[in-house]
Amino acid sequence: MIRAAIAGLGRWGRNLVEAASGHPRLKIVRAVEPDIKAAQQFCSQHDLELTADLDPVLADDTIGAVLLATPHSLHPAQVIACAGARKQIFCEKPLALTHADAARMFGACRDAGVMLAVGHNRRFWPSIRALHETLASGQLGTILHVEGHNSNENSQKITSGWRLSPEESPGGGFTGAGLHVLDAFVSMMGPVERVYARLRQRETGPPPLDTAVVALDFVNGVTGTLATVRATPFYWRVHLFGTDGSAEVLDETTMILRKSGAAPQRLTYPATDVLRAELDAFASAIENKGTFPVREAEVLATLSAFEAALQSMKSGLPVQCQNLQENAGQHGR
CATH class of the missing domain: 3.30.360.10 (Dihydrodipicolinate Reductase; domain 2)
Structure with a gap:
């Protein structure tokens, strides 16, 4: 079982959590959302541990993958941080707003030996x-x-x-x-x-x-x-x-x-x-x-x-x- 975290609990992040519900190989167990109050009820319903920032997730050795459903401008720094922590990464589209940023992100994942999957559903x-x-x-x-x-x-x-x-x-x-x-x-x-x-x-x-x-x-x-x-x-x-x-x-x-x-x-x-x-x-x-x-x-x-x-x-x-x-x-x- 791949234990995963989701970053971003807006409309689309919640859709991903619900799509993963009961998945036999991928289980979302943690969530990152700055608006703690708005996310508490949803996390309680889906048995997700909630945190306001990504660092505790990156430090958690039991988390093998991170799903990013965050604003586009945050993706480069978040992907590179996840790669540095050796987490497998699923990032919603657009991966980045420039080709140069996206190439840098793929390079960081390649160097870290982790996957970068982009969500063109x-x-x-x-x-x-x-x-x-x-x-x-x-x-x-x-x-x-x-x-x-x-x-x-x-x-x-x-x-x-x-x-x-x-x-x-x-x-x-x-x-x-x-x-x-x-x-x-x-x-x-x-x-x-x-x-x-x-x-x-x-x-x-x-x-x-x-x-x-x-x-x-x-x-x-x-x-x-x-x-x-x-x-x-x-x-x-x-x-x-x-x-x-x-x-x-x-x-x-x-x-x-x-x-x-x-x-x-x-x-x-x-x-x-x-x-x-x-x-x-x-x-x-x-x-x-x-x-x-x-x-x-x-x-x-x-x-x-x-x-x-x-x-x-x-x-x-x-x-x-x-x-x-x-x-x-x-x-x-």
Whole structure:
């Protein structure tokens, strides 16, 4: 049994605790949350020992892993501290807000001999897994273009806190919802070469109202477009266009397959507990000393494109992605 601690008991941290409940190989036993009063009842319900800071967890030799669901800006220092204490690490996305910070974090974990798993949970959707398999089968032919959209109304419920900070969430809804689509793109198409992005902020809020639109040129010649609306009912779409067909994912369990001369096929896959599957993969990678499905090169390539998009939003001009040679060389590792 892997004894673990969770840092950050906001909405998502609590979701992770509940997903781990009763897990046969991973047991969350401690929690780190500065707002002790707000977290006491939840910790009592889930039998978690509660502390206000990370140091006691790092000093606890019975804790083998730490899950981080904290503000993005805290991730670099926390990951490096956990690596120094030889803890296996699961960190929610975005791992960092810059490619340089993320590379430093992976380096610290590699030097310490511990895992750094990044929580891009949409990778575990049954429909996204089916999309990867469809792409790998070659039945779509040569991929020419990819389109994606991710919007949700979560921001309508957020009227204070770090998620409203431009420093923590640059690029509006692109940092939260849009990054899921960018990760899906990179996992299938590889590194991005050039980005042209626009952010339109209608109201600062709370709740904030903004839209982001991103055009991407991938190293392999594929083009892409991505959009996110910060305050609208949930909508998800990732659509691959190839010379012999197209495949479009619309939610966790639905994919539309289109071929010339044939009616579109609507394929539905059995639903799964996505966060539980993500934690299963984390536990398996620890036990088997293997790799987590979200690979280092993909995380770094995604953050290179993310940084370029933020720069483009400020300048109004296309921006070349950095670290292309490194990302292109490592992709697929």
